[in-house]
Amino acid sequence: MATYTPMIEQYLRIKAEAQDAFLFFRLGDFYEMFFDDAILAAKELEITLTGRDGGAEEKIPMCGVPYHSADNYIHRLIEKGYKVAICEQMEDPSQTKGMVRREIVRVITPGTIMEGKTIGERTNNYIVSVTERQGLMALAACDLSTGELYATSAPSNKEWLRDEIGLYDPAEIIGDPELLDWITGQAAPLGKPVVYTPWAKAKEESARAQFGEAEWIRLEPERRDNISLLVGYLSETQKRSLGQLTKITAYEPEHFMILDPFTRRNLELVETVRERSKKGSLLWLLDRTETSMGSRLLRRWIDKPLLQKSRIEERLEAVEHLHGAFILREDLRGALQDIYDLERLVGRVAFGNANGRDLLALKTSLRQVPAMKDLCGGSASSTLRRIASAMDECEDLAGMIDAAIADDPPVSVRDGGIIKAGYHERLDELREAGMNGKRWIAELEAAERQATGIKSLKIGYNKVFGYYIEVTKSNLASLPEGRYERKQTLANAERFVTPELKEKETLILEAEEKTVDLEYALFNELRERIAADIPRLQKLAEQIAEIDVLRSMAAVASDNGFVKPKLTDGYDLVVEQGRHPVVESVMKDTAFIANGTALRKDEASILLITGPNMAGKSTYMRQVALISILAQIGSFVPAGKAEIPLVDRIFTRIGAADDLIGGQSTFMVEMADIQIMTEKATPRSLIIIDELGRGTSTSEGMAIAQAVIEYVHDRIGCKALVSTHFHELAHLEHSLTGLSNYSMAVQESGDKVHFLRKLIPGAADTSYGIYCARLAGLPEEIIGRAYGLLIGLEEKGPKLTGTGAGVAKAPLADVPQAKEDAGQVVRETAAAALLTEDVASKEAAAAVEAVAEPLASEGGPVVQLSIFGDEEPSVQAKAAARVAEDPGMRTLINLIKNADLMNMTPLQAMQLVNDLKMKAKDL
Numbered sequence: 046m047a048t049y050t051p052m053i054e055q056y057l058r059i060k061a062e063a064q065d066a067f068l069f070f071r072l073g074d075f076y077e078m079f080f081d082d083a084i085l086a087a088k089e090l091e092i093t094l095t096g097r098d099g100g101a102e103e104k105i106p107m108c109g110v111p112y113h114s115a116d117n118y119i120h121r122l123i124e125k126g127y128k129v130a131i132c133e134q135m136e137d138p139s140q141t142k143g144m145v146r147r148e149i150v151r152v153i154t155p156g157t158i159m160e161g162k163t164i165g166e167r168t169n170n171y172i173v174s175v176t177e178r179q180g181l182m183a184l185a186a187c188d189l190s191t192g193e194l195y196a197t198s199a200p201s202n203k204e205w206l207r208d209e210i211g212l213y214d215p216a217e218i219i220g221d222p223e224l225l226d227w228i229t230g231q232a233a234p235l236g237k238p239v240v241y242t243p244w245a246k247a248k249e250e251s252a253r254a255q256f257g258e259a260e261w262i263r264l265e266p267e268r269r270d271n272i273s274l275l276v277g278y279l280s281e282t283q284k285r286s287l288g289q290l291t292k293i294t295a296y297e298p299e300h301f302m303i304l305d306p307f308t309r310r311n312l313e314l315v316e317t318v319r320e321r322s323k324k325g326s327l328l329w330l331l332d333r334t335e336t337s338m339g340s341r342l343l344r345r346w347i348d349k350p351l352l353q354k355s356r357i358e359e360r361l362e363a364v365e366h367l368h369g370a371f372i373l374r375e376d377l378r379g380a381l382q383d384i385y386d387l388e389r390l391v392g393r394v395a396f397g398n399a400n401g402r403d404l405l406a407l408k409t410s411l412r413q414v415p416a417m418k419d420l421c422g423g424s425a426s427s428t429l430r431r432i433a434s435a436m437d438e439c440e441d442l443a444g445m446i447d448a449a450i451a452d453d454p455p456v457s458v459r460d461g462g463i464i465k466a467g468y469h470e471r472l473d474e475l476r477e478a479g480m481n482g483k484r485w486i487a488e489l490e491a492a493e494r495q496a497t498g499i500k501s502l503k504i505g506y507n508k509v510f511g512y513y514i515e516v517t518k519s520n521l522a523s524l525p526e527g528r529y530e531r532k533q534t535l536a537n538a539e540r541f542v543t544p545e546l547k548e549k550e551t552l553i554l555e556a557e558e559k560t561v562d563l564e565y566a567l568f569n570e571l572r573e574r575i576a577a578d579i580p581r582l583q584k585l586a587e588q589i590a591e592i593d594v595l596r597s598m599a600a601v602a603s604d605n606g607f608v609k610p611k612l613t614d615g616y617d618l619v620v621e622q623g624r625h626p627v628v629e630s631v632m633k634d635t636a637f638i639a640n641g642t643a644l645r646k647d648e649a650s651i652l653l654i655t656g657p658n659m660a661g662k663s664t665y666m667r668q669v670a671l672i673s674i675l676a677q678i679g680s681f682v683p684a685g686k687a688e689i690p691l692v693d694r695i696f697t698r699i700g701a702a703d704d705l706i707g708g709q710s711t712f713m714v715e716m717a718d719i720q721i722m723t724e725k726a727t728p729r730s731l732i733i734i735d736e737l738g739r740g741t742s743t744s745e746g747m748a749i750a751q752a753v754i755e756y757v758h759d760r761i762g763c764k765a766l767v768s769t770h771f772h773e774l775a776h777l778e779h780s781l782t783g784l785s786n787y788s789m790a791v792q793e794s795g796d797k798v799h800f801l802r803k804l805i806p807g808a809a810d811t812s813y814g815i816y817c818a819r820l821a822g823l824p825e826e827i828i829g830r831a832y833g834l835l836i837g838l839e840e841k842g843p844k845l846t847g848t849g850a851g852v853a854k855a856p857l858a859d860v861p862q863a864k865e866d867a868g869q870v871v872r873e874t875a876a877a878a879l880l881t882e883d884v885a886s887k888e889a890a891a892a893v894e895a896v897a898e899p900l901a902s903e904g905g906p907v908v909q910l911s912i913f914g915d916e917e918p919s920v921q922a923k924a925a926a927r928v929a930e931d932p933g934m935r936t937l938i939n940l941i942k943n944a945d946l947m948n949m950t951p952l953q954a955m956q957l958v959n960d961l962k963m964k965a966k967d968l
């Protein structure tokens with residue numbers, strides 16, 4: 046064991062308390078790091094790694110950052126997902142004999158950081174704690190910088206937990222290790238890198254004291270447990286009062302529409318799928334708020350659309366009035382523009398790091414409240430009047446700040462200049478003494494100049510020598526002997542002091558020191574006084590945010606031609622002239638084509654939408670979901686008219702987010718989503734599936750698509766929009782009474798296709814996939830070849846399926862040649878497979894034939910099996926005969942033959958497809 050110096054021993058003792066954090070160990074004007082911390086920090090922060098003698102033979106790795114610029118380094122580490130423990134000197138080294146006592150004063154973690162650019166102004170920064178006890182899962186989400194704390198719980202269900210966590214987009218998650226393990230293993234698209242800390246130390250008593258007995262006992266036991274844990278973690282890391290946490294906003298999950306993280310991403314509610322930017326999302330379109338608090342609240346509303354009609358209508362009522370009152374909107378905007386981020390200001394007041402400028406910002410904000418209150422109080426909206434009447438103007442607090450804080454206070458609270466003259470008698474006296482002293486010095490300077498005749502003589506001040514008389518070398522001869530004591534020699538001047546100057550200096554410096562100390566004490570007193578009123582300020586911040594959001598929604602509605610939706614308790618969703626709000630807003634040169642939607646219980650609750658690529662299917666389906674969400678957050682909607690039933694959950698299965706999922710195949714993800722949908726959807730849900738079944742072979746994909754659609758129709762009975770490339774599924778309209786075929790209209794002219802973006806009744810018969818490939822700029826050679834292959838395939842298949850019926854219509858000059866080529870390739874491939882020694886290929890080829898034949902003869906489902914064409918029949922027939930002897934093949938054939946399709950449930954059909962696949966694999 047190495048023996049270290051006492052200081053390194055002290056370091057190691059303290060480091061043991063903060064194993065998972067960088068320990069910033071204060072040594073004079075630096076924070077130093079040692080050992081592994083130093084090696085890693087030097088790399089992460091790109092600072093020099095040095096060594097220090099620490100008593101052992103080898104030097105200890107060390108690096109450090111200056112105390113004054115530490116914040117910058119701390120934020121860089123936090124951004125990279127590390128924690129930083131700040132260890133300060135707890136005693137004045139000049140007054141201490143031996144080693145200075147040091148302690149960790151705060152552990153800064155990604156989820157508890159209060160300031161700096163790590164936390165976006167208009168976004169929350171949450172730490173989430175998760176627990177599970179006796180079949181119940183609980184979650185609490187806390188933003189220390191704003192003082193928000195949300196709590197909820199539900200019967201144990203990991204998907205629920207994942208969805209709920211997704212809403213908060215936390216920077217840090219603490220709690221039960223098993224739950225954390227599961228969450229880390231999830232592919233759920235959490236927005237930013239998350240720090241996970243298993244945590245089991247609860248502080249129930251502190252939590253109870255923090256929120257008060259009345260609030261505490263109202264909470265369910267599992268929520269109490271969870272919050273006790275969170276408070277345990279916060280007090281252990283923050284080591285100070287958490288005065289900004291004044292209330293717990295508990296909520297029941299079933300009061301809000303459920304949107305899983307994939308749906309939120311697919312619908313680009315708060316960020317876009319590709320760039321993950323706010324720009325281009327629904328939030329971006331809706332966010333015309335003036336305050337950061339408003340912006341954060343709007344996001345929470347989008348995250349949690351309401352399910353209670355009365356609450357939605359309350360919001361709609363306010364939006365409607367603001368929509369029609371341009372002047373009121375503008376007046377409110379004017380007032381809101383001068384309101385700072387009250388929530389974060391209050392957070393800093395509670396945390397003890399608010400400065401003079403923060404308090405001035407608080408005062409300026411509070412000064413706007415009376416005008417807002419008047420404007421809302423006098424409006425025609427009962428919702429706005431209700432908010433206004435509950436608003437506390439906090440005039441007393443604004444008055445206190447106004448009386449105390451100077452008009453232009455410095456950033457630091459320790460250097461004086463922060464308190465106004467006239468606020469405190471003793472302070473005024475001390476300032477006067479200081480001023481008098483300075484005046485005396487000015488007079489002395491004039492007198493000395495006169496007495497010595499040296500015009501350039503001046504009296505100056507520095508921290509080391511205090512006040513001095515400075516005389517240039519050329520004038521030294523004019524200085525009388527005796528009275529002047531030499532203190533410092535410069536290149537071309539000498540500095541002196543006199544006894545009377547020293548005496549005055551003591552008086553002046555004493556007065557200045559006392560002034561600064563008193564100012565600091567007075568400032569703290571005021572800050573604490575305001576801290577005692579935090580709940581009032583937080584309530585006010587909420588009301589201002591709400592007005593800001595309602596005003597913003599009205600402005601968006603007015604500028605974008607939205608209308609007020611009619612909410613119903615019924616089933617039917619009927620939209621006339623609906624538009625996709627974001628796509629419409631970014632379209633510059635062309636107009637967005639509006640489309641209606643009618644999903645009715647007794648007519649069509651499922652729309653099966655076919656149509657070419659690029660025709661606008663995804664846009665249309667997303668638009669229906671967004672209109673529902675907008676209506677349920679209390680916003681107007683982009684439509685001519687809309688009747689919206691309350692939707693309890695929106696499921697989306699849209700390919701765009703697939704690239705986010707690591708480790709699982711697109712198809713498996715699709716199936717897992719569908720599985721959750723079949724389990725969780727209710728008749729009040731809305732399902733949106735884009736290109737169902739596309740992740741697997743055409744035949745299986747189509748079978749699954751049909752089975753799923755039937756299940757949604759027969760078992761769930763909810764509203765659904767399904768787009769598909771499988772035009773064959775159009776026949777479902779005959780067997781499913783609640784399904785209607787629709788397609789996106791296109792117009793062909795010459796070899797061009799025009800997308801009309803209009804939803805029309807009836808199914809489409811082509812995909813124009815290759816046409817779209819050409820639009821995307823693929824080389825003509827590939828396009829020509831693809832058309833050729835397609836035509837070759839079409840002519841050879843047992844039945845023409847899916848894509849490409851329209852291809853023949855495209856008059857491409859090189860099609861005949863391409864077709865010829867394609868036929869040749871197909872022939873060669875089939876022949877090669879059968880004639881080589883590759884047994885697997887031969888058998889596969891024959892198996893295809895063998896399976897196809899009985900299916901065709903029994904009129905079973907049509908399968909796209911056109912890869913071999915009908916050349917070389919004798920070779921294939923021989924191979925088929927050989928394979929038919931195989932017992933495995935026979936089982937497979939029998940399975941298909943005996944399948945009673947008419948009496949199968951959709952899930953049984955899926956099971957059958959799966960069994961077939963397994964059996965085929967074994968062959």
Ligand SMILES: Nc1ncnc2c1ncn2[C@@H]1O[C@H](COP(=O)(O)OP(=O)(O)OP(=O)(O)O)[C@@H](O)[C@H]1O
Binds near residue numbers: 637656660663665
């Ligand atoms: N109603 C509309 N009015 C005007 N332009 C539209 C409309 N709908 C879609 N578009 C434009 O068409 C483009 C393609 O739309 P979308 O992605 O919805 O097509 P799609 O049919 O889903 O295609 P794919 O099957 O290839 O995904 C959009 O990016 C948008 O710019």
